[in-house]
Amino acid sequence: MTKASDLAPSYDLVVIGGGPAGLAAAALAARAGLATVLFDENPGVGGQIYRAIGFSPVKDRTILGEDYWAGAELAAEAKASGASIVTGATVWSLDPARLVGVSIAGQARLIQAGRVIIATGSLERPFPVSGWTLPGVMSAGGAQTALKAQGLVPSGRTVMAGGGPLLWLLAAQIMRAGGRLDAILDTMPRRNWLRALAHLPDFVLSPYFAKGLKLLREVRAKVRVIRTDRIEAVGGDRLREVVFTVGADERRMPADLLLLHQGVVPNVNLAIAAGVAHAWNERQLCFEPVLDGDFTSSVPGIAVAGDGAGIAGGTAAAERGRIAAIAAVRALRPAAAVPDLQTIRQRLQREEMGRAFLDWLNRPADSFRQPTGDTIVCRCEEVTARQVRDTADMGCEGPNQMKAFLRCGMGPCQGRLCGLTVTELIAAQRGTTPAEVGYYRLRPPVKPITLAELASLPIAEAERKAVER
Amino acid sequence: MYKRLDEAGTAVTITVDGRQIAARAGDTVAAALIAAGIAHCRTTPVSGAPRAPYCLMGVCFECLVTVDGIGSRQGCLVPVREGMAVETQVGKREAGR
Numbered sequence: 001m002t003k004a005s006d007l008a009p010s011y012d013l014v015v016i017g018g019g020p021a022g023l024a025a026a027a028l029a030a031r032a033g034l035a036t037v038l039f040d041e042n043p044g045v046g047g048q049i050y051r052a053i054g055f056s057p058v059k060d061r062t063i064l065g066e067d068y069w070a071g072a073e074l075a076a077e078a079k080a081s082g083a084s085i086v087t088g089a090t091v092w093s094l095d096p097a098r099l100v101g102v103s104i105a106g107q108a109r110l111i112q113a114g115r116v117i118i119a120t121g122s123l124e125r126p127f128p129v130s131g132w133t134l135p136g137v138m139s140a141g142g143a144q145t146a147l148k149a150q151g152l153v154p155s156g157r158t159v160m161a162g163g164g165p166l167l168w169l170l171a172a173q174i175m176r177a178g179g180r181l182d183a184i185l186d187t188m189p190r191r192n193w194l195r196a197l198a199h200l201p202d203f204v205l206s207p208y209f210a211k212g213l214k215l216l217r218e219v220r221a222k223v224r225v226i227r228t229d230r231i232e233a234v235g236g237d238r239l240r241e242v243v244f245t246v247g248a249d250e251r252r253m254p255a256d257l258l259l260l261h262q263g264v265v266p267n268v269n270l271a272i273a274a275g276v277a278h279a280w281n282e283r284q285l286c287f288e289p290v291l292d293g294d295f296t297s298s299v300p301g302i303a304v305a306g307d308g309a310g311i312a313g314g315t316a317a318a319e320r321g322r323i324a325a326i327a328a329v330r331a332l333r334p335a336a337a338v339p340d341l342q343t344i345r346q347r348l349q350r351e352e353m354g355r356a357f358l359d360w361l362n363r364p365a366d367s368f369r370q371p372t373g374d375t376i377v378c379r380c381e382e383v384t385a386r387q388v389r390d391t392a393d394m395g396c397e398g399p400n401q402m403k404a405f406l407r408c409g410m411g412p413c414q415g416r417l418c419g420l421t422v423t424e425l426i427a428a429q430r431g432t433t434p435a436e437v438g439y440y441r442l443r444p445p446v447k448p449i450t451l452a453e454l455a456s457l458p459i460a461e462a463e464r465k466a467v468e469r
Numbered sequence: 470m471y472k473r474l475d476e477a478g479t480a481v482t483i484t485v486d487g488r489q490i491a492a493r494a495g496d497t498v499a500a501a502l503i504a505a506g507i508a509h510c511r512t513t514p515v516s517g518a519p520r521a522p523y524c525l526m527g528v529c530f531e532c533l534v535t536v537d538g539i540g541s542r543q544g545c546l547v548p549v550r551e552g553m554a555v556e557t558q559v560g561k562r563e564a565g566r
Binding site for chain 1: 472474475495497521525526533539545
């Protein structure tokens with residue numbers, strides 16, 4: 001295990017996040033001779049898509065599928081490349097001068113980076129329905145993590161709700177693993193097909209087409225799928241039942257576990273805190289960094305690769321990581337040999353081909369993104385949709401002012417689970433656009449650290465004398 | 470709510486509020502709580518409502534627990550260790566820890 005004291009004071013390249021983008025970037029850069037370190041806060045590399053790759057207790061390869069096991073090659077490449085790969089390392093700060101604040105086992109360090117590649121990936125889009133804070137309600141991604149990393153499968157009465165590729169994949173994985181899944185509540189509006197259809201030809205040519213069809217058939221053959229436009233999780237101290245509507249009918253399904261998912265969005269916290277400019281993506285309904293063709297951001301020397309650069313999936317993430325790494329190598333060591341950029345760009349283009357179709361087809365309905373009434377929007381501070389809407393009506397123009405009124409976004413998750421909802425609610429209420437409303441202003445530390453961790457930062461004698469009388 | 474696909478693996482014992490829980494090497498604290506069927510891991514500082522792990526990937530902060538005396542650790546990012554003492558957090562009382 002690498003300790004904070006083992007780190008060099010500076011590296012040519014610091015890669016933040018050990019998913020496909022980070023692993024591919026670190027491997028390429030280290031091979032080309034850059035002093036490279038990769039930080040990941042989890043116990044192992046792989047990110048979410050290849051979570052626990054190399055030590056997953058799921059031995060039957062058919063359960064998670066070959067796309068998961070492909071991650072082993074990426075992890076092995078990064079390990080063999082000579083890059084320092086540090087897990088259990090939480091990056092809590094990144095400034096425009098590329099000073100990286102990182103904590104490992106309670107010890108903090110500030111590391112100077114020649115270049116930085118942010119590869120912090122995506123997180124699941126907030127799914128604010130009534131009762132989503134009850135114990136027994138989890139995100140589908142959470143259940144998938146428990147399956148990959150600990151071999152845990154749902155065994156009680158289980159309902160899934162939402163839509164998007166990950167939901168269907170997890171359903172298939174649970175069934176293959178012999179877990180229990182009573183029903184899938186499909187919340188994706190049928191009218192999404194109208195927008196999606198124009199992009200069908202591209203999707204048919206993409207690698208996702210055949211896989212997607214096979215997956216849908218596999219799941220539909222085993223699990224009841226019910227289309228609905230309203231879901232509520234009901235219970236006291238824990239989930240008791242899922243209430244949903246089918247046409248004019250209200251139905252109730254007793255459940256021990258409700259797994260929610262309506263797509264993924266870029267995890268923007270570190271990039272925004274570093275000063276990277278972001279813009280609203282109306283098709284994917286999220287903020288994403290403004291980047292050039294090499295994934296370099298508005299802050300010199302800082303790139304964002306992988307799903308953090310805009311959702312495109314795991315295979316595309318690796319290619320994006322390679323492109324960003326080549327840019328870093330060219331900037332710092334122009335004479336070093338790198339793989340052919342054009343080939344990588346072509347592979348990326350192929351991976352991204354079916355994305356527009358998937359985005360339009362799986363675009364969550366307004367009602368599942370812009371809740372009403374007593375539905376909790378900010379889980380940490382327990383702020384409701386009504387409070388946010390009423391405050392917007394009273395004249396609050398943006399999410400930062402909303403913090404002052406309601407404290408939404410000011411809890412430990414730092415807006416990760418409410419930011420998009422609050423922006424969209426303000427926009428809806430004030431008759432404007434999310435682009436106009438903007439996002440929370442985020443500042444370091446982007447992950448909570450203790451005073452003891454801050455105090456563990458090495459101090460030079462001159463710095464100590466500067467504050468001592 | 471969940472079962473283990475494979476009961477093999479190295480047994481690790483942790484305590485949760487003083488009660489012994491059987492975990493496995495490779496579990497995070499949050500996963501061990503889920504596997505043991507523990508209904509919730511904290512109550513909120515605002516209303517005292519019970520909460521349980523939600524995302525298991527370090528973004529939701531619902532699985533905040535006290536680990537070996539240090540409060541508000543993200544249970545999903547902390548691997549279990551033999552003899553680890555986990556305490557659930559109760560409302561505001563733990564907020565200053």
